[in-house]
Amino acid sequence: MSDLVRPDADGPGADLDPRAEELARNLAEARRRIAAACADSGRDPGEVTVVAITKTRPAQDVRRLAALGLRELGESRDQEAREKAGACADLDLVWHFVGQLQRNKAGSVARYAHVVESVDRPTLVGALDRGAVQADRRVGVCLQVDLDIEERPNRGGARPEALAPLASAVEEAAGLDLLGVMAVAPRQMEPARAFDRLASVHERLLADHPAATMRSAGMSEDLAEAVRSGATHVRLGSALLGRRDSLK
Numbered sequence: 077m078s079d080l081v082r083p084d085a086d087g088p089g090a091d092l093d094p095r096a097e098e099l100a101r102n103l104a105e106a107r108r109r110i111a112a113a114c115a116d117s118g119r120d121p122g123e124v125t126v127v128a129i130t131k132t133r134p135a136q137d138v139r140r141l142a143a144l145g146l147r148e149l150g151e152s153r154d155q156e157a158r159e160k161a162g163a164c165a166d167l168d169l170v171w172h173f174v175g176q177l178q179r180n181k182a183g184s185v186a187r188y189a190h191v192v193e194s195v196d197r198p199t200l201v202g203a204l205d206r207g208a209v210q211a212d213r214r215v216g217v218c219l220q221v222d223l224d225i226e227e228r229p230n231r232g233g234a235r236p237e238a239l240a241p242l243a244s245a246v247e248e249a250a251g252l253d254l255l256g257v258m259a260v261a262p263r264q265m266e267p268a269r270a271f272d273r274l275a276s277v278h279e280r281l282l283a284d285h286p287a288a289t290m291r292s293a294g295m296s297e298d299l300a301e302a303v304r305s306g307a308t309h310v311r312l313g314s315a316l317l318g319r320r321d322s323l324k
C-alpha cells in the first residue's frame with residue numbers, strides 16, 4: 077500500500093470519513109435545491125439559512141456538519157438537545173429548539189438554546205423569560221403559527237389571531253427577543269398554500285414588529301415551496317442526515 081492511500085492515524089488518510097463525505101454530498105444537494113428555488117422566485121440564496129435538525133443523531137454528526145460550515149443546529153427534545161449542546165460547547169454553534177415545548181422544560185431550554193422557534197402560548201413566554209433571566213442570557217423567540225384553515229388539532233402553533241398578544245408579551249419580556257415566525261405545513265394542506273398563508277400572517281406581524289424578520293418554514297420535503305414563499309430559514313433533518321427511520 078502506498079503512503080498516499082494508507083488510512084494512517086495521522087497521515088493523509090486520516091481525513092477519510094465516509095459519513096462526513098455522505099453529509100457533504102447531502103448538503104451540496106440541499107444547497108442546489110435551495111438555489112433552484114431561489115432562481116424560480118428571484119431570491120438570493122444568501123437570504124436562506126439552513127438549520128440542520130440533528131434529532132436522533134449523535135454529537136459526532138453535529139461536529140461533521142460544523143466542519144462543513146453549518147453553524148445553526150436544531151433539536152426538538154430538551155434532554156437530547158441539552159446533551160448535544162453540552163458535548164459540542166467548544167464549537168460556537170447557534171442552537172434552535174424547534175419541538176413542542178412543555179412549560180416545565182422551558183427553564184432548561186433557556187440555558188442552552190439561542191432561539192426557541194416553537195413558542196405558541198403565553199405561559200411559555202413567561203416560563204422561558206424567567207429561565208433566560210435566571211441564566212443571565214437572552215433567548216431569541218419565533219412564534220409558531222398553526223396554518224391549518226380547518227382548525228384541526230395540530231402539532232403545536234398559535235392560531236393567527238392569537239399572535240398579536242403573544243408578540244407583545246415577548247417584546248415586554250426582559251430576557252427574550254422576538255425574531256419572527258415559524259410553521260410546519262399541516263399534513264392536509266398543500267405546502268405552497270400553507271406557506272403563502274404564513275407569508276401573509278408574517279407580513280401583518282411585521283407591520284407592528286418590523287425587526288421580527290425571521291420566517292422559519294420548510295423541511296426536507298417542502299423546502300422549495302418554503303423558499304419560493306419567502307422563508308429565511310429552512311429546517312433540514314433527513315435531507316442532510318438521512319431518513320431517521322433507517323436507524324431503527
Ligand SMILES: *Cc1c(COP(=O)(O)O)cnc(C)c1O
Pocket residue numbers: 129131152174175260295296297311312313314315
Ligand atoms: C424533525 C423536524 C424537522 C426536520 O424534518 P425533516 O423532514 O427530517 O427535514 C423540521 N422541523 C421540525 C419542527 C422538526 O421536528
